[in-house]
Amino acid sequence: MSLPTGRVRSTQAPAAEEDERPRRSDARQRRSALLAAVGTLIAERGTEFPLAEAAERAGISTATAYRNFSDTGSAVDAYFADLMGDLLEAFDGLPVGDDPLADIRVLCHEWVAQATRWGAAAVHMRSPRGLLARRNMEDPFIGALYDRLARLVETAMTRGRIPQQDVRFAVLMWVTIFDERVVVDLTGTLGWSEKTAADHLTEALLRTFGVPPAVLPRAIYG
Structure with missing residues (x-):
């Protein structure tokens, strides 16, 4: 049957x-x-x-x-769509602690780690428009990146870890300091380690935010 x-x-x-x-x-x-x-x-x-x-x-x-x-x-x-998606996914996977400055530092180090891998390619894909203009044009990646960085800046201000300031300017400075061309220059041209580059860029960012400078070890030049 x-x-x-x-x-x-x-x-x-x-x-x-x-x-x-x-x-x-x-x-x-x-x-x-x-x-x-x-x-x-x-x-x-x-x-x-x-x-x-x-x-x-x-x-x-x-x-x-x-x-x-x-x-x-x-x-x-x-x-580049995969690259940008991986960057945002990496940011979303980072732990959130009690200190927003510590969270900013962790994200900065992850950003440098990511950019060290694909920065040499990303430098060839530069938009003629600025970050804020692209956000206003509703660029999906820029909007997503801006929102993640702005939340950290706003949290740090709310908790008194950084002075009150224009969030748009703070995020613009963040993206400018962590431009992949800067990462490639530090790790490639100067021969800095990934950690040294991340430490110095992070401190430069925090000083831009109005945080007193930390004492950093001397960078090792190649």
């Missing part, structure tokens, strides 16, 4: 799903490898390179690259 149609489907569906999962995982890995190659090429010479070259760097076929992205521009956009 044959099984009912519904029983046949229920026994076959899990197998089909099990077959599909490795394919989806492989596709994600190929996409990640392709975007990593895109980031390397951007860091080396900017955004003008053929998608086929990125595919070769990633060890995948050109056809696979074009199944993921229509052209180099869309791959570059995806690389």
Whole structure:
């Protein structure tokens, strides 16, 4: 006696799903490898390179690259979208303590850690508009970044850890001091360690906020 149609489907569906999962995982890995190659090429010479070259760097076929992205521009956009998403996700994963200045320091160190990895590529994608103008234009990433930084500034002011000030200016200075070009210059050109760069940039930021300077160890030059 044959099984009912519904029983046949229920026994076959899990197998089909099990077959599909490795394919989806492989596709994600190929996409990640392709975007990593895109980031390397951007860091080396900017955004003008053929998608086929990125595919070769990633060890995948050109056809696979074009199944993921229509052209180099869309791959570059995806690389930076992932980068910005990872940065915000890293910020959201940081612990929140009782001292807002300590929280600011932790975020600053995470920012430098992130920028050390992708800063050499990010310097090639600069908007001609300023942070506040882009926020007013409702740029989704800038808006999300601004909100996270502004909350920390407002909390520090509310708790009396920094003087009252214009939050917009404070956030603008924060983004300016932690510009990826600055991080690349400190860690690459000067040869500072990631921690030394983060310590000094953080203290520069806090002094901008009106916090008395801390005593820092001498930077080690390469």
